[in-house]
Amino acid sequence: MFNYLTTFPGNGQHMINEDGVLKLARLARLKIDKAASIAAAAKLNSILGYVEQLMKVNVEGVEPMSHVHGSTNVYRADEVRPSPNPDAMLQNVPDSSGRFVRVPIIVE
Amino acid sequence: MEYETVIGLEVHVQLATHSKIFCGSSAAFGAEPNENVDPLTFGLPGSLPVLNWSVVEFAIMLGLAMNCEIRKFNRFARKHYFYPDLPKGYQISQFEEPICERGSLRVPIEDAVRTIGIKRIHMEEDAGKNIHDSRTQSSLVDLNRAGVPLLEVVSEPDIRSPAEAGAYMRTVRQLVRWLGISDGNMEEGSLRCDANISLRPSGSLKFGTRTEIKNLNSFKFVEQALEYEIARQMSLLKSGKEVIQQTLTFDSATGATSPLRSKEESSDYRYFPDPDLPPLVIEERSIHEIQEKMPKLPEAWYKELVEVYGLSAYDAAVLTAERSFVEYFREVFEISSNAKLACNWVTSELFGLLKKAGLEIHKSPIKPRDLGTLVKLIDSEAISGKMGKLVFEEMFASGEAPQTIIDRKGLKQITGEDQIVAIIKQAFEKNPGQLAEYVGGNDRLHPFFVGQVMKLSSGTANPKRVNDLITREINKLRGAA
Amino acid sequence: MSDITLLTASEMVSQMRAGQLSCKELCQAFLNKLEKQKGLNSFLTIAPEKVLARAEEAQAKIKAGSKEALLGIPVAVKDMILTKDLKTTCASKILENFIPPYTATCVNNLESRGAVVLGKTNMDEFAMGSSNENSAFGSVKNPWNPECVPGGSSGGSAVAVAARLAPLALGTDTGGSVRQPASFCGIAGMKPTYGRVSRYGVVAFASSLDQVGGFATNVRDLALLMSAVSGHDPMDSTSVKVDVPDFSALLGQDIKGLRLGMPKEYFIEGLSSEVKACIEAALKQLEKLGAKLVEVSLPNTELAVATYYILAPAEASSNLARYDGIRYGHRAKGTHELEELYEVSRSEGFGEEVKRRIMIGTYVLSSGYFDAYYLRAQKVRTLIANDFRTAFAKHCDLIVCPTAPTTAFKIGEKSSDPLAMYLNDIFTIPVNLAGLPGMSIPCGFDQKGLPVGLQLIGKPWDEAGLLKTAYAYESETDWHKRLPKIH
Structure with a gap:
C-alpha cells in the first residue's frame, strides 16, 4: 500500500537544472547565486518529482476547479466609494517625493 | 517586387465609469498624485477586487456595436509582470476568454467602406503612471490611473494602409463616444493604440515578420509611425535584409520608431484564472437589456x-x-x-x-x-x-x-401683398426721376427699387415678394403709358 | 483565588456581566501571563496600552448593560490578519514594519461584538509551513513540550489558547494551518466552509484555499467565536451570501443516528499507531453516543498533497508578487537600479520556504508547463472534491478521521526536508481543496504526553453540525480540560 510519509520518486520528466533555477528566480525577481541554485534545484526537484504522480491520473473530461462552490456574477454598482483616508496608503512608502512613490529611474 | 502592408491594431479604450473596475476609488482624471487610491489600488496585502458591473455593460455594448459574439462564461485572469506602476505585480485582465469575439467594424474611407475584422474585446484594468526624472535619476509613481477600466479592442490584420489605420481609429473613437462608454480623449490617454505591422509580397498569403509599435496616442502619430515603419521595413526587404520581430516606440519629435529595450522574459506572463473573482456568466436576458439601452x-x-x-x-x-x-x-x-x-x-x-x-x-x-x-x-x-x-x-x-x-x-416679415404694394408706391413717389427712367425701359433700375423698399420696411419685407411685385407694378405703369 | 485566565470565554462573559470580574482585570491578567510566557514566542506584537484602553471601553459598555456576544473577551489574532495601526508582519521580514491602514472584516466583526484584540500571534512566514519554524521571528514552542513544534502555520494562535494566554484566537487555514496546530496543542480549532468568513484584510497565501478559522479551549467557545467572525462581506467576492446560523444553537443535542464516515484511505501505513489508537477510541465513544460508523472511500486522497503543492504555490507566487519593496514593506538599501531593487528587496525580505514556494509556483504557471501542472492539478482538485460530494450524498453526514498522522514532532526534525513536512498535512489538505468545513478537537495523548486531534469534516455550510458532534464528544470526555505543564 502507498505510504504517504515517504517521498515519491518521480521519473524526472520535468526536472530543473541550476540554469533553470536561475531563470525561474529571475522571473520571480529573486536573487540567487550559482552555489545556492544547486541546492535549490535539488529541493525543487524533489517536490516536482513528488507532484509528478498527477501525470498518471486520468483527467479526461474533468472540469478544472478554479473557484469553489460554483458561485458566479458577484459585482457591485458603479459608485465612487473613496478610501476614507487615501493618505494612509502613503504612510508605509519606503521612499517618496511629495505624493509620489519614488523608485530608481526606469530605463525603457 | 511589390509589397502589401498588413496592419492590426490593438486599441485601449479607457471607460468613462465613475469608479474603478475593481474598487470604489474614483476613476476621474486629474486628481492630485496618489489621491484616488485605496487598499486595492495600492496593492496592499489583504485587499480584494469586486467587479464594477458598468464595465461589463460597456464591454457588451461595444461588442454588440461591433457585431461580436458575446461570451457566456467569462473569467478574469491575472497577467504577471513586475513594474512600478503595477501595484499587485499582476494585471487583472481576460486571457483565453475575452467577453467579445469575432466581430467587425465598417470603416468609411474616402468614398468607400472597408470592413475590418474584430478579433476580440476584453476587459482589464489600467496601470498607474511613471514620470521619469533624469536629473534625480528616479521615476515617480502615481497610481491614480491604476485600476481604471479599459477595453482592449484587437482588430484582425485586415488594415492595409496607414490611412486605413487612421480611419479605423477614428471610427472606433466615434463609436465609443457615440455609445457614451468613453470620452475618447486622446490627450488624456483615454484612447491608446498599439500597432502591429508587417509587409508581404503582393499576392502572398503568408504574413511577413511583424513589429509592434507601442502606445500611439493620436491619429496623426498612428499614421506617421506606420508610414515610417513601412518605409523602414520596405528598405530592409528590398536590400535583402530581414525584419526583426521586436517592440518599437515612436518618437513624435523625430517621426521615427526605435526598439524598446527588450526584456528577455517579458513574454512569460503566467496567466491563470483570478481566484478572487468568481466567473461571470452573461445571460441572454442581460444582453437583451443592454441592447435595449443602446442608441x-x-x-x-x-x-x-x-x-x-x-x-x-x-x-x-x-x-x-x-x-x-x-x-x-x-x-x-x-x-x-x-x-x-x-x-x-x-x-x-x-x-x-x-x-x-x-x-x-x-x-x-x-x-x-x-x-x-x-x-x-x-x-x-x-x-x-x-x-x-x-x-x-x-x-x-x-x-x-x-x-x-x-x-x-418688430422683425416679423411683411409678406402681405397690399402692405408691400403700399411701400412700393411710397418708394416710387420718393424717387420720381428713377421711376420715370425705369418705366421708360431701363430695367437696371430694378435692384435700386428693391433696395428702397427693403430700406423703407427696415428689412422686414419679404424680398422675393418685393421683387415680384415691383416688376408687376412697373409693368402696370408701362401698360398705362 | 482561582486563575481567571483558566476560565472559558463563556464563563468570562457571564462573570463580567454579573460584575464578578472586570474586563480590565481580565486583560491585565492575560498581559501579565504573556509577559511570563514570552519564552513560548507565541506573540509578535502586543500593545498593552491599546488593550487596556479597549478593555475600559468594554467595561463601560458592560456596565451600561450591553450584551454583545464577545463583550470584553480578549482575542489573539494571527499576524496574517490586518489590524489598523497595529503592526502586521505575516512573520516576514518583508513586512517587518508594516502598519496597516485598515482592519480586516473578520476582526471588525469581532470588535463590533465587543472583543478586545490582545495582540498578534506568531506563525510560519506567510502561513507557509506546518511547524511554525518558518517564522522570521523565531519558532514557537509547544507548551506540552517546548522541544516540540506547535504545528503550523497558525502555531502562535494555537499556543496562545493552549497555554491560556488568550481564551480565543483567530488563525488562517490553507492546508490545515488551524486544525493541525489545534491537534498538536490539544485544543479545538475550526476551518469553516470556504466563503463563510471574509478574506478581506487577510493576507492572501492561496486565495482559493485560504479561510479564516478559530481556536478555543472548548467547543462552546469555538462556536461563539465562529458565529462572531462569519458572514457575507461585499468586499470579498468569494464570500458567499448564506445565512449564518447561531453555531451554538445545536450544542447539547444528541447525535443519535448520525452517520459518521471513516475514510479508509485515512487509516493507512504512516499513521502513527498511537494516533490511530486514540482515533479508534474516539470513534467508539461516538458510537456509544448513538452515531453510526460507516466506512467510506475517498479514493483520490493520495493525490491531495501533490495537487495542493501545485495549486497553493502557484497562487502564492502570484499573491506575493506585490511585495516588491516599492509601496510598502522592506526595500533593500543602496540599490540604484530598479531590477536590482526588486531582486534584493525580495530576496532579503522572504525566507527560504517562501522563496521555494514562489519558485515552484512560478514554474508551474510558466508557459509550457501550465497545462501539465496547474490545469491538471485543478482537474484533480475536482476529483478530490467529488470524492467528498459522493461520500456525503450517499453514505454519511460527517466524516471523522485523524487531523494529523502524528503528534507534535521535535523542532528541527523535519525542517531540512520540505517534502516530509508537506506530507504532515495529508489529512487536512483535502478539506481545503474541496472547500469544506473541518475542525479538530483533542481526543487523547500519546505516551510522551502530546495531544492527539480528531478531525471532523462536514458538508458545505454545516459548521453547526460539526460543532454539535464535537460538543457531544467533548461532553463525554475531559481531554480538553487537561492543561500543559506550564500551569
Whole structure:
C-alpha cells in the first residue's frame, strides 16, 4: 500500500537544472547565486518529482476547479466609494517625493 | 517586387465609469498624485477586487456595436509582470476568454467602406503612471490611473494602409463616444493604440515578420509611425535584409520608431484564472437589456439621413460624427420639418458660432427646439433668411426664444401683398426721376427699387415678394403709358 | 483565588456581566501571563496600552448593560490578519514594519461584538509551513513540550489558547494551518466552509484555499467565536451570501443516528499507531453516543498533497508578487537600479520556504508547463472534491478521521526536508481543496504526553453540525480540560 510519509520518486520528466533555477528566480525577481541554485534545484526537484504522480491520473473530461462552490456574477454598482483616508496608503512608502512613490529611474 | 502592408491594431479604450473596475476609488482624471487610491489600488496585502458591473455593460455594448459574439462564461485572469506602476505585480485582465469575439467594424474611407475584422474585446484594468526624472535619476509613481477600466479592442490584420489605420481609429473613437462608454480623449490617454505591422509580397498569403509599435496616442502619430515603419521595413526587404520581430516606440519629435529595450522574459506572463473573482456568466436576458439601452448607431443614422431625410452624404457624415450632433439635428427637424434647412442651420450656422465660442454642442446657448422654431419661421417665410441670421445671433448671445426676439425688435416679415404694394408706391413717389427712367425701359433700375423698399420696411419685407411685385407694378405703369 | 485566565470565554462573559470580574482585570491578567510566557514566542506584537484602553471601553459598555456576544473577551489574532495601526508582519521580514491602514472584516466583526484584540500571534512566514519554524521571528514552542513544534502555520494562535494566554484566537487555514496546530496543542480549532468568513484584510497565501478559522479551549467557545467572525462581506467576492446560523444553537443535542464516515484511505501505513489508537477510541465513544460508523472511500486522497503543492504555490507566487519593496514593506538599501531593487528587496525580505514556494509556483504557471501542472492539478482538485460530494450524498453526514498522522514532532526534525513536512498535512489538505468545513478537537495523548486531534469534516455550510458532534464528544470526555505543564 502507498505510504504517504515517504517521498515519491518521480521519473524526472520535468526536472530543473541550476540554469533553470536561475531563470525561474529571475522571473520571480529573486536573487540567487550559482552555489545556492544547486541546492535549490535539488529541493525543487524533489517536490516536482513528488507532484509528478498527477501525470498518471486520468483527467479526461474533468472540469478544472478554479473557484469553489460554483458561485458566479458577484459585482457591485458603479459608485465612487473613496478610501476614507487615501493618505494612509502613503504612510508605509519606503521612499517618496511629495505624493509620489519614488523608485530608481526606469530605463525603457 | 511589390509589397502589401498588413496592419492590426490593438486599441485601449479607457471607460468613462465613475469608479474603478475593481474598487470604489474614483476613476476621474486629474486628481492630485496618489489621491484616488485605496487598499486595492495600492496593492496592499489583504485587499480584494469586486467587479464594477458598468464595465461589463460597456464591454457588451461595444461588442454588440461591433457585431461580436458575446461570451457566456467569462473569467478574469491575472497577467504577471513586475513594474512600478503595477501595484499587485499582476494585471487583472481576460486571457483565453475575452467577453467579445469575432466581430467587425465598417470603416468609411474616402468614398468607400472597408470592413475590418474584430478579433476580440476584453476587459482589464489600467496601470498607474511613471514620470521619469533624469536629473534625480528616479521615476515617480502615481497610481491614480491604476485600476481604471479599459477595453482592449484587437482588430484582425485586415488594415492595409496607414490611412486605413487612421480611419479605423477614428471610427472606433466615434463609436465609443457615440455609445457614451468613453470620452475618447486622446490627450488624456483615454484612447491608446498599439500597432502591429508587417509587409508581404503582393499576392502572398503568408504574413511577413511583424513589429509592434507601442502606445500611439493620436491619429496623426498612428499614421506617421506606420508610414515610417513601412518605409523602414520596405528598405530592409528590398536590400535583402530581414525584419526583426521586436517592440518599437515612436518618437513624435523625430517621426521615427526605435526598439524598446527588450526584456528577455517579458513574454512569460503566467496567466491563470483570478481566484478572487468568481466567473461571470452573461445571460441572454442581460444582453437583451443592454441592447435595449443602446442608441441607434452612426451607420444606421447615416443611412437614414441620406435615404429618409434626403440629406447629402456629406451632410450625413457631418451629422453622424457625434451622437450629440444627430440628436440635436433630430430635435431641430422635429419642429421645423425641413431636413435640409435644419441641417444647414445646425452644421454651418450653429457649428460656426459654437466653434468661435469654443463650446461643445451640449453647452450650446441655443436649445434645439428654439433653433427648430427659427428654422420653421424662415421656412414659412415669416421672417427672411437675413433676418433669421440676426435673430439667430441674438439667440446665441441671450439664449432667448426666437419669437421673443422677433416680437421685441418688430422683425416679423411683411409678406402681405397690399402692405408691400403700399411701400412700393411710397418708394416710387420718393424717387420720381428713377421711376420715370425705369418705366421708360431701363430695367437696371430694378435692384435700386428693391433696395428702397427693403430700406423703407427696415428689412422686414419679404424680398422675393418685393421683387415680384415691383416688376408687376412697373409693368402696370408701362401698360398705362 | 482561582486563575481567571483558566476560565472559558463563556464563563468570562457571564462573570463580567454579573460584575464578578472586570474586563480590565481580565486583560491585565492575560498581559501579565504573556509577559511570563514570552519564552513560548507565541506573540509578535502586543500593545498593552491599546488593550487596556479597549478593555475600559468594554467595561463601560458592560456596565451600561450591553450584551454583545464577545463583550470584553480578549482575542489573539494571527499576524496574517490586518489590524489598523497595529503592526502586521505575516512573520516576514518583508513586512517587518508594516502598519496597516485598515482592519480586516473578520476582526471588525469581532470588535463590533465587543472583543478586545490582545495582540498578534506568531506563525510560519506567510502561513507557509506546518511547524511554525518558518517564522522570521523565531519558532514557537509547544507548551506540552517546548522541544516540540506547535504545528503550523497558525502555531502562535494555537499556543496562545493552549497555554491560556488568550481564551480565543483567530488563525488562517490553507492546508490545515488551524486544525493541525489545534491537534498538536490539544485544543479545538475550526476551518469553516470556504466563503463563510471574509478574506478581506487577510493576507492572501492561496486565495482559493485560504479561510479564516478559530481556536478555543472548548467547543462552546469555538462556536461563539465562529458565529462572531462569519458572514457575507461585499468586499470579498468569494464570500458567499448564506445565512449564518447561531453555531451554538445545536450544542447539547444528541447525535443519535448520525452517520459518521471513516475514510479508509485515512487509516493507512504512516499513521502513527498511537494516533490511530486514540482515533479508534474516539470513534467508539461516538458510537456509544448513538452515531453510526460507516466506512467510506475517498479514493483520490493520495493525490491531495501533490495537487495542493501545485495549486497553493502557484497562487502564492502570484499573491506575493506585490511585495516588491516599492509601496510598502522592506526595500533593500543602496540599490540604484530598479531590477536590482526588486531582486534584493525580495530576496532579503522572504525566507527560504517562501522563496521555494514562489519558485515552484512560478514554474508551474510558466508557459509550457501550465497545462501539465496547474490545469491538471485543478482537474484533480475536482476529483478530490467529488470524492467528498459522493461520500456525503450517499453514505454519511460527517466524516471523522485523524487531523494529523502524528503528534507534535521535535523542532528541527523535519525542517531540512520540505517534502516530509508537506506530507504532515495529508489529512487536512483535502478539506481545503474541496472547500469544506473541518475542525479538530483533542481526543487523547500519546505516551510522551502530546495531544492527539480528531478531525471532523462536514458538508458545505454545516459548521453547526460539526460543532454539535464535537460538543457531544467533548461532553463525554475531559481531554480538553487537561492543561500543559506550564500551569
